[in-house]
Amino acid sequence: MRDSDGNRAAGFIEAGFLALLLVILIAAALWLFFQRVWWFPELASARSLAVDRLFELTLLITGIAFVMVHGALAFFIVRFRDRGTGRALFWHDSHALEISWSVVTLVILTVLVFMGQRVWSDVYFSKAPDNAVLVEVTGEQFMWHARYPGSDGAFGATDPKLITNTNILGLDKRDPAARDDVVVDNTLHLPVNRPARIRLRAKDVIHSFYLPHFRTKQDAVPGMTIEIWIVPSREGQFEIVCAELCGLGHYRMKAMLTVESQEAYDKWLKEQAG
Amino acid sequence: MGALGTHESITADHKLGFFRRYIFSLDHKVIGVQYILTAMVMAIVGGLLSMLIRLQLAWPSHQWPWLGQVIPTGMEGGVMKPEFYLSLVTMHGTIMVFFLLTAVLAGGFGNFIIPLQIGARDMAFPFLNALSYWTFFLSCLAILSAFFVVGGAPLGGWTAYAPLSALPQTGPGQGMGMTMWIVAIGLFVFSSLFGALNYITTILNLRTKGMSMMRLPLTTWSLLITAILGLLAFPVLLGAAILLFFDRSGGTSFFIPGGLTVGEKLVSHAGGHPLLWQHLFWFFGHPEVYIVILPAMGIVSDILSTFSRKPIFSYKTMVLSMSSIGVLSFIVWGHHMFVSGMNPLLGSAFALTTLAIAVPSAIKTFNWLFTLWGARIRFTAAMLFSIGFVSLFVSGGLSGIFLGNSAVDIHLHDTYFVVAHFHLIMAVAPVFAMFAGLYYWFPKMFGRMMNETLGKLHFWGSLIGVYCVFFTMHVIGMAGHIRRTYDPYQYEFLKHLQPANIFITKAAFILGAVQLLFLINFWWSLFKGKKATDNPWRANSLEWTTSTPPPHGNWEGEIPTVCRWPYDYSAPGVKEDFALQSEPLPAAPSGK
Amino acid sequence: MSHSEALAAEQDRVLASAWGGGKSPFAANWGKLMMWLFLISDALTFVALIAAYGFMRYVSPRWPAQAEIFDMRLIGFMTFTLISSSAVMAMAVGAARTHNPKLAVRFLFLTILGGLIFLGCQAYEWSHFIGEGARLWSNPWGVPQFSACFFVMTGFHGFHVTTGVIFLLVVALRAAAGRYSDEGVEIAGLYWHFIDVVWVFIFALFYLL
Numbered sequence A: 001m002r003d004s005d006g007n008r009a010a011g012f013i014e015a016g017f018l019a020l021l022l023v024i025l026i027a028a029a030l031w032l033f034f035q036r037v038w039w040f041p042e043l044a045s046a047r048s049l050a051v052d053r054l055f056e057l058t059l060l061i062t063g064i065a066f067v068m069v070h071g072a073l074a075f076f077i078v079r080f081r082d083r084g085t086g087r088a089l090f091w092h093d094s095h096a097l098e099i100s101w102s103v104v105t106l107v108i109l110t111v112l113v114f115m116g117q118r119v120w121s122d123v124y125f126s127k128a129p130d131n132a133v134l135v136e137v138t139g140e141q142f143m144w145h146a147r148y149p150g151s152d153g154a155f156g157a158t159d160p161k162l163i164t165n166t167n168i169l170g171l172d173k174r175d176p177a178a179r180d181d182v183v184v185d186n187t188l189h190l191p192v193n194r195p196a197r198i199r200l201r202a203k204d205v206i207h208s209f210y211l212p213h214f215r216t217k218q219d220a221v222p223g224m225t226i227e228i229w230i231v232p233s234r235e236g237q238f239e240i241v242c243a244e245l246c247g248l249g250h251y252r253m254k255a256m257l258t259v260e261s262q263e264a265y266d267k268w269l270k271e272q273a274g
Numbered sequence B: 001m002g003a004l005g006t007h008e009s010i011t012a013d014h015k016l017g018f019f020r021r022y023i024f025s026l027d028h029k030v031i032g033v034q035y036i037l038t039a040m041v042m043a044i045v046g047g048l049l050s051m052l053i054r055l056q057l058a059w060p061s062h063q064w065p066w067l068g069q070v071i072p073t074g075m076e077g078g079v080m081k082p083e084f085y086l087s088l089v090t091m092h093g094t095i096m097v098f099f100l101l102t103a104v105l106a107g108g109f110g111n112f113i114i115p116l117q118i119g120a121r122d123m124a125f126p127f128l129n130a131l132s133y134w135t136f137f138l139s140c141l142a143i144l145s146a147f148f149v150v151g152g153a154p155l156g157g158w159t160a161y162a163p164l165s166a167l168p169q170t171g172p173g174q175g176m177g178m179t180m181w182i183v184a185i186g187l188f189v190f191s192s193l194f195g196a197l198n199y200i201t202t203i204l205n206l207r208t209k210g211m212s213m214m215r216l217p218l219t220t221w222s223l224l225i226t227a228i229l230g231l232l233a234f235p236v237l238l239g240a241a242i243l244l245f246f247d248r249s250g251g252t253s254f255f256i257p258g259g260l261t262v263g264e265k266l267v268s269h270a271g272g273h274p275l276l277w278q279h280l281f282w283f284f285g286h287p288e289v290y291i292v293i294l295p296a297m298g299i300v301s302d303i304l305s306t307f308s309r310k311p312i313f314s315y316k317t318m319v320l321s322m323s324s325i326g327v328l329s330f331i332v333w334g335h336h337m338f339v340s341g342m343n344p345l346l347g348s349a350f351a352l353t354t355l356a357i358a359v360p361s362a363i364k365t366f367n368w369l370f371t372l373w374g375a376r377i378r379f380t381a382a383m384l385f386s387i388g389f390v391s392l393f394v395s396g397g398l399s400g401i402f403l404g405n406s407a408v409d410i411h412l413h414d415t416y417f418v419v420a421h422f423h424l425i426m427a428v429a430p431v432f433a434m435f436a437g438l439y440y441w442f443p444k445m446f447g448r449m450m451n452e453t454l455g456k457l458h459f460w461g462s463l464i465g466v467y468c469v470f471f472t473m474h475v476i477g478m479a480g481h482i483r484r485t486y487d488p489y490q491y492e493f494l495k496h497l498q499p500a501n502i503f504i505t506k507a508a509f510i511l512g513a514v515q516l517l518f519l520i521n522f523w524w525s526l527f528k529g530k531k532a533t534d535n536p537w538r539a540n541s542l543e544w545t546t547s548t549p550p551p552h553g554n555w556e557g558e559i560p561t562v563c564r565w566p567y568d569y570s571a572p573g574v575k576e577d578f579a580l581q582s583e584p585l586p587a588a589p590s591g592k
Numbered sequence C: 001m002s003h004s005e006a007l008a009a010e011q012d013r014v015l016a017s018a019w020g021g022g023k024s025p026f027a028a029n030w031g032k033l034m035m036w037l038f039l040i041s042d043a044l045t046f047v048a049l050i051a052a053y054g055f056m057r058y059v060s061p062r063w064p065a066q067a068e069i070f071d072m073r074l075i076g077f078m079t080f081t082l083i084s085s086s087a088v089m090a091m092a093v094g095a096a097r098t099h100n101p102k103l104a105v106r107f108l109f110l111t112i113l114g115g116l117i118f119l120g121c122q123a124y125e126w127s128h129f130i131g132e133g134a135r136l137w138s139n140p141w142g143v144p145q146f147s148a149c150f151f152v153m154t155g156f157h158g159f160h161v162t163t164g165v166i167f168l169l170v171v172a173l174r175a176a177a178g179r180y181s182d183e184g185v186e187i188a189g190l191y192w193h194f195i196d197v198v199w200v201f202i203f204a205l206f207y208l209l
């Protein structure tokens, strides 16, 4: 009954249709990644170019693997469909084949991970240059507070017991260093082309400080102070996103980062302090 | 003491009442089917939740008055509340991961298939098996009840990160709803452990004569490895859940650091650490995702081989790579925590191990591909879904390569790129394998065939649907679209993604509707399907040697002795293009 | 060798091997094997708790000095009791192996006694500790994590000892009722030794270190 013409035709249609689908899939995938209508937000940090490059390299490699595997799948499906004649090959081992594809994958992945670790160590293991500005960003349900150390360059002491509606970070005003600290809500200003050290804290639950245009993301964990550093390389306004689920207002926990010239930045800071 | 002899008595009790036979049965086949049917209900709930999620993401501020009538609390006046959205996400993730995938693949197929494939009359301990199902059933009730308690279902995501999950005052669902979540997960852990104990013992001890380990079908192999992973991973989740419970109800602070203020009010806990939860959770969580993919891999391997009429390519490496995936899965958990504040040096180490685990996965992929080489492929619904699995596994796996490289993950973490990754590889790939397995074993389970035409339509619709839905998510993730967000368009830079979201939502609705074909097919075939023969697919493994459906005790007479491996398709010296494992060897020309 | 000869040879090999099916490869029946597996998984729950304890110590600024808080003589005595009970349990298992139910049951009751003494000491230790002001969420000696870990770890272990005692009682009483099995004693023995080993870890990691 397998040999009837009807069955053969059905097999051909199915194989052909599935293969066609896979080919369309390949084409659609390529289109999706090449048309770049939906793509990374425009980069605003020269230092993060390496991340984009690494992404693109990975895209190239996985893209080749994707096309190859799906191409082969489509081809095999059509080529080896049951035509009601002959027997399948009794072939189920090939050490040469297996060793070669294992080694190739291993090599590719090793290269990728080592290239990745170079970027990673640049992000996490390098020290910020000395001329960096320092700012502390604190997350709470559901807003961001930025604190600048003020003219003395040092953050004053804080104490959670002092936290009230008006003293949102619990600044201890008895500490002289605390008196000139500048606290702003949902805004962050940074001078362009100058490194900025950002010290992350959280008051209640975990938040995540995400700057999509900077390819920068770091969880703000209560009980920890985590420092990262970035170098804004383009003036403009950039949204700060909370990327870690932090409760029902997670979706609206946003702030605005303004990157501006050093003069404008100084002027803004003075206004805030005044 | 003859381990095989213990179950002779089971064959005797044919004359049980309806309740003992179908409800409180100790028969592994009935228990397997119970798992599958219960999970089907859960899947429908989980699927409906995802439809609501998609509705919200496409048109966040739109009013749906009729929905407001159906769900008066969550969608008062037809507009979804943010906390309701988040509890949808949490419950959708939890239900799908635990109560659909783990339940069907490990619980359902594990129970139904293992004794049949190894030639045993039942599980080693049928009572424990029944207990496992009933604990699972209770945990289903517990998780569903979370919707109806004060404050509603939990909103902390399926990962329940502390301190959000540890402090009831941080959100509406984090009180009673979260407690129900912990109870449900605790029960689920016990149910999985009972199952795992049984599976391992059964596979090691109750194999019939001649069924050596290297003659086990890959489905059984994968279920064995899955059970071992479960045995080692679930207790850690239990430990974490116990600590979380004490943090919430006992006043301890394992996960809660000092000096927290929620809404300007000081929290009395002090001294714990939020990352502890993440470490414990992901130490379980990562093996868990392999707990759902491994049985899928096993099932697909067997089906690909059957309908290729060819042995699986490189059986030994398949076993080996599944085992090494199992081992490696315990040392990659930190890749979920690259930007969590964990020591970045650990990040480097976890990036290395993560990419290492891709190697055995790649090997398996190529083995599946080359199983097709020189084949005589028969396109049944089961086969189509298996091929679909391979495609989805590759697509989802490749996006894992981006995430595994810690530097790239900085940008992609917690965006839809991750959602795309895990839906392709975890949500739909194993679901495809589950469908493949159901189309394949349905005749053995119920004695009737499913409708092939409907099955194929279901496949075409699903394949197109899932790719439209989840492939597109990659690019919106790259654009920075974060996950678990009630209204992405709060952000200027995400506004232009609305058309993409609308497209995804429409595709998801079609995808959801296509699943109805399966449900119709399933229930229609159950009563009206064509009667099945004992071995409708002309397959090799032992379950096809017994009658359809198998009697209590699985084989009427003696359990067959096994003479060959399960992949003697188109073997030389055999007339047919298959040879049952029990088929005697050709007489050697010269007597021994 | 022809193809069919090769197949026949393979079949002979498979049927002769311990893993060839039709027998239990570890020469242990399912009950014992299952107990082993259960212990592995139970051990991992303890690993999770002990890891949490390690984490807590690591992030705590100062950990109280245990020797000043606990009466180490009592702890030493408890440890000694539990280890001795384990030894007695081994004798019970030995008796079961030589099919001597009477002796086995006698040793079982001795083991149960050991377990009860241990639990008694623990109850005393807990009430003493609580009397001095320790709570799950606080204690007079410093970080609250200290007493939280204490209660959770020893509590979870004590829970295991309690189930162990009940388990042994069931085996012993069943034996008295004429439903004795050597196997049952051996399985109970595995569990009891496990409890003992876990205690050694808790003793070393929590009380000594």
Ligand code: HEA
Pocket (backbone or CB within 6 Å): A061, A062, A065, A069, A105, A108, A109, B159, B289, B290, B292, B293, B335, B336, B354, B355, B357, B358, B361, B362, B363, B365, B393, B394, B395, B396, B397, B398, B400, B401, B403, B404, B405, B409, B412, B413, B414, B418, B421, B422, B425, B426, B427
């Ligand atoms: C079945 C489940 C499953 C499986 C099998 C995998 C497989 C993999 N996963 Fe995935 N993952 C999840 C389920 C799964 N994952 C889930 C649920 C989450 C999110 C949880 C949450 O946060 O809610 C997640 C998240 C997740 C993250 C965290 C992302 C983040 O939150 O920031 C990472 C990062 O490393 C990752 C990596 C990988 C990798 C490298 C693999 C690899 O094993 C994949 C290997 C496969 C292939 C690579 C394809 C086949 C190979 C070839 C065709 C050969 C050629 C390839 C090359 C040369 C590259 N996954």
Ligand code: HEA
Pocket (backbone or CB within 6 Å): B036, B037, B039, B040, B041, B043, B044, B047, B050, B051, B053, B054, B089, B090, B092, B093, B094, B096, B097, B100, B101, B104, B156, B157, B158, B159, B419, B423, B426, B427, B428, B431, B438, B469, B482, B483, B484, B485, B486, B508, B511, B512, B515, B518
């Ligand atoms: C197995 C896992 C699984 C499955 C199948 C799905 C299926 C789907 N998921 Fe889900 N999803 C998760 C696991 C899964 N998901 C997880 C873990 C999360 C993260 C949660 C979190 O962040 O905490 C998530 C989150 C998640 C989000 C992100 C929400 C957010 O971050 O804000 C979205 C958004 O689009 C989404 C959509 C969908 C859609 C459209 C489907 C569709 O594919 C649905 C269509 C339905 C099916 C394909 C299955 C139907 C099957 C049957 C009806 C038959 C059953 C039969 C038997 C049992 C016999 N899911």
Ligand code: CUA
Pocket (backbone or CB within 6 Å): A139, A140, A141, A142, A206, A207, A208, A242, A243, A244, A245, A246, A247, A249, A250, A251, A253
């Ligand atoms: Cu703060 Cu999300």
Ligand SMILES: [Cu+2]
Pocket (backbone or CB within 6 Å): B285, B286, B289, B332, B333, B335, B336
């Ligand atoms: Cu993972």
